[in-house]
Amino acid sequence: EAGVTQFPSHSVIEKGQTVTLRCDPISGHDNLYWYRRVMGKEIKFLLHFVKESKQDESGMPNNRFLAERTGGTYSTLKVQPAELEDSGVYFCASSQLLRGGPYNEQFFGPGTRLTVL
Amino acid sequence: GDSVTQMEGPVTLSEEAFLTINCTYTATGYPSLFWYVQYPGEGLQLLLKATKADDKGSNKGFEATYRKETTSFHLEKGSVQVSDSAVYFCALCAGGTSYGKLTFGQGTILTVHP
Numbered sequence: 307e308a309g310v311t312q313f314p315s316h317s318v319i320e321k322g323q324t325v326t327l328r329c330d331p332i333s334g335h336d337n338l339y340w341y342r343r344v345m346g347k348e349i350k351f352l353l354h355f356v357k358e359s360k361q362d363e364s365g366m367p368n369n370r371f372l373a374e375r376t377g378g379t380y381s382t383l384k385v386q387p388a389e390l391e392d393s394g395v396y397f398c399a400s401s402q403l404l405r406g407g408p409y410n411e412q413f414f415g416p417g418t419r420l421t422v423l
Numbered sequence: 424g425d426s427v428t429q430m431e432g433p434v435t436l437s438e439e440a441f442l443t444i445n446c447t448y449t450a451t452g453y454p455s456l457f458w459y460v461q462y463p464g465e466g467l468q469l470l471l472k473a474t475k476a477d478d479k480g481s482n483k484g485f486e487a488t489y490r491k492e493t494t495s496f497h498l499e500k501g502s503v504q505v506s507d508s509a510v511y512f513c514a515l516c517a518g519g520t521s522y523g524k525l526t527f528g529q530g531t532i533l534t535v536h537p
Contacts, residue, residue, distance in 0.1 A: 310466065337523055349512065349527040362524060401523065414466035
């Protein structure tokens with residue numbers, strides 16, 4: 307079974323440009339999460355989808371970030387316009403939507419390394 | 424808010440040495456605790472977890488015990504191998520309205536030499 311995939315693996319853009327990151331979760335996983343790690347620091351939560359609905363977007367840094375999950379399958383995270391501080395590694399994770407507990411194992415993709423120059 | 428603090432790295436060990444990576448947390452209620460590992464070029468993988476006080480998570484020779492009284496979840500391994508070289512992340516899930524959201528520490532780079 308394929309794991310979580312992310313595209314692209316690396317992206318280098320100029321400040322002010324737009325970048326769109328894509329995440330394909332494991333088939334059948336209704337939960338989809340985005341996280342970000344800025345160089346050397348902790349991995350921070352950005353947002354959580356349940357199917358196509360945003361369950362929690364409390365970690366989104368500002369309105370330059372837009373996440374979508376049309377049809378409840380893959381998700382995109384668009385940064386427009388990109389700023390220098392947006393550089394980092396963006397991780398996507400997915401998990402099953404099971405009842406009975408607050409946590410089901412999240413499976414992570416390899417991440418997209420974004421560099422804004 | 425919730426937070427996780429890990430010992431700063433990098434940590435460099437010789438093969439067969441004993442490993443400890445300290446992790447302490449701050450959270451309301453009773454979070455679940457995790458250790459994730461990221462091998463070079465790969466995504467994060469769940470290494471082990473503990474969901475309540477005094478639980479011990481274990482996997483691949485690694486262990487961590489959920490200590491509520493000291494709010495800690497230190498990672499240990501008795502004899503490390505070169506293949507254990509990776510970045511290790513301590514994390515918690517507070518549950519409730521934070522459904523599924525993970526809060527991570529800053530990561531500890533481990534390098535094991537032959």
